Amino acid sequence: MADxxxxxxxxxxxxxxxxxxxxxxxxxxxxxxERNYSPNNSFTASVADWRIEKPxxxxxxxxxxxxxxxxxxxxxxxxxxxxxxxxxxxxxKGCAICVEVCxxxxxxxxxxxxxxxxxxxxxxxxxKEEKEK
Amino acid sequence: MSEMKxxxxxxxxxxxxxxxxxxxxxxxxxxxxxxxxEVLNATNDDLILSASTxxxxxxxxxxxxxxxxxxxxxxxFENGSTAVAGAEAMHKALKRKGRLxxxxxxxKFVSFAGxxxxxxxxxxxxxxCMERGHNMMHVVLxxxxxxxxxxxxxxxxxxxxxxxxxPAGRVSYGEKKNxxxxxxxxxxxxxxxxxxxxxxxxxxMVKKIQHGLEVEGPVFINAMSPCTTEWKFDPKDTMxxxxxxxxxxxxxxxxxxxxxxxxxxxxxxxxIPVEEYLAAQGRFKHLFKDExxxxxxxxxxxxxxxxxxxxxxxxxxx
Numbered sequence: 001m002a003d004x005x006x007x008x009x010x011x012x013x014x015x016x017x018x019x020x021x022x023x024x025x026x027x028x029x030x031x032x033x034e035r036n037y038s039p040n041n042s043f044t045a046s047v048a049d050w051r052i053e054k055p056x057x058x059x060x061x062x063x064x065x066x067x068x069x070x071x072x073x074x075x076x077x078x079x080x081x082x083x084x085x086x087x088x089x090x091x092x093k094g095c096a097i098c099v100e101v102c103x104x105x106x107x108x109x110x111x112x113x114x115x116x117x118x119x120x121x122x123x124x125x126x127x128k129e130e131k132e133k
Numbered sequence: 134m135s136e137m138k139x140x141x142x143x144x145x146x147x148x149x150x151x152x153x154x155x156x157x158x159x160x161x162x163x164x165x166x167x168x169x170x171e172v173l174n175a176t177n178d179d180l181i182l183s184a185s186t187x188x189x190x191x192x193x194x195x196x197x198x199x200x201x202x203x204x205x206x207x208x209x210f211e212n213g214s215t216a217v218a219g220a221e222a223m224h225k226a227l228k229r230k231g232r233l234x235x236x237x238x239x240x241k242f243v244s245f246a247g248x249x250x251x252x253x254x255x256x257x258x259x260x261x262c263m264e265r266g267h268n269m270m271h272v273v274l275x276x277x278x279x280x281x282x283x284x285x286x287x288x289x290x291x292x293x294x295x296x297x298x299x300p301a302g303r304v305s306y307g308e309k310k311n312x313x314x315x316x317x318x319x320x321x322x323x324x325x326x327x328x329x330x331x332x333x334x335x336x337x338m339v340k341k342i343q344h345g346l347e348v349e350g351p352v353f354i355n356a357m358s359p360c361t362t363e364w365k366f367d368p369k370d371t372m373x374x375x376x377x378x379x380x381x382x383x384x385x386x387x388x389x390x391x392x393x394x395x396x397x398x399x400x401x402x403x404x405i406p407v408e409e410y411l412a413a414q415g416r417f418k419h420l421f422k423d424e425x426x427x428x429x430x431x432x433x434x435x436x437x438x439x440x441x442x443x444x445x446x447x448x449x450x451x
Contacts, residue, residue, distance in 0.1 A: 017199040027202050028177040031150050035202075042198040045156040066147040070335050071372055073166040074155040082144040091155025095162035096369035 162368025365415025
């Protein structure tokens with residue numbers, strides 16, 4: 001009978017994944033577009049197919065308050081130099097928190113069906129709502 | 134020592150480069166990643182992180198992907214805190230012996246765990262870390278249930294919540310035991326800093342995290358993390374539920390310094406009734422039936438009593 005048992009030192013010791021390729025320095029000061037991500041980093045993956053609705057950004061009404069940036073669970077609001085630039089549709093799961101926390105009137109982020117054309121959506125943007133007194 | 138990152142306002146904060154990546158598998162609208170981002174962005178220092186088994190761990194390290202841009206380890210359900218404590222002890226020892234490769238760097242040691250891994254399963258391990266005085270921070274992502282395995286009750290589940298092992302129905306109103314006061318238990322270890330935070334109060338959170346990383350010794354942070362799946366609300370309402378929790382004082386924000394001095398860090402301008410907080414979540418739906426309505430009153434009384442106790446402790450200043 002063949003001995004199929006394994007010794008303690010023959011098991012897999014676990015997995016180690018590298019987030020970046022090559023040497024890295026001061027990741028906390030390097031914006032995402034300048035990082036050398038390895039294929040094991042989930043940044044290189046996408047969850048876009050989770051969405052049925054997507055947020056569309058209308059910069060005309062944006063006041064760069066950054067509420068959407070801080071409350072986005074999926075690092076999908078692209079903000080650089082204190083300016084809100086847009087939505088990262090590779091990583092957005094369509095939870096609509098950004099739309100909920102947007103304080104402008106009308107909102108500068110709104111949810112639209114996934115197939116909606118961005119220009120058409122911005123053209124059909126709602127007017128400013130008058131507050132009831 | 135490295136300098137503390139200056140974060141005066143949200144615009145300044147938004148220049149941070151995230152060290153936590155998207156395309157993790159957390160539910161849409163999950164507060165876990167909001168909390169993790171707020172913690173990691175509070176500092177520019179190198180980080181040594183761990184996560185105990187739980188939603189955060191299984192969703193951010195799905196082979197072959199990792200969502201962490203810092204040194205991160207997962208071992209077991211209970212020992213995320215001790216793994217980081219061990220790394221911290223090693224760092225200290227190598228530094229003393231002059232064998233560190235980058236002696237000028239002062240990495241920060243942070244362990245993340247859910248309420249199951251902190252309140253129940255990893256309790257003894259965390260208690261050990263706090264007692265031994267490691268220079269680390271333990272952050273609990275408190276969603277008041279074992280969300281990862283399908284919503285079993287934990288000792289953080291509050292009275293009246295329906296969980297899969299304490300379901301509400303004809304004979305029961307759900308969980309019957311009160312939530313464990315973990316912040317007080319950890320403060321009783323005499324640790325330099327323990328605090329309660331919520332993701333919607335980002336400024337309060339960042340202030341506490343920065344203070345926690347700055348002090349020498351173990352730090353315990355209890356972060357409320359509304360769970361869209363198990364608390365049963367719409368993913369877009371995560372921040373609304375957080376606001377309800379902090380403004381109804383169900384989840385008061387305070388800090389305890391050196392194990393005794395308590396400061397309340399957030400006083401809502403308009404305190405809203407607990408009923409509104411309960412009504413917003415599916416897990417408390419049954420409390421609005423006639424036979425269980427008395428529980429809502431009890432909830433309010435309990436929350437009021439707790440708030441009174443916190444205020445008195447703050448006034449006493451001892």
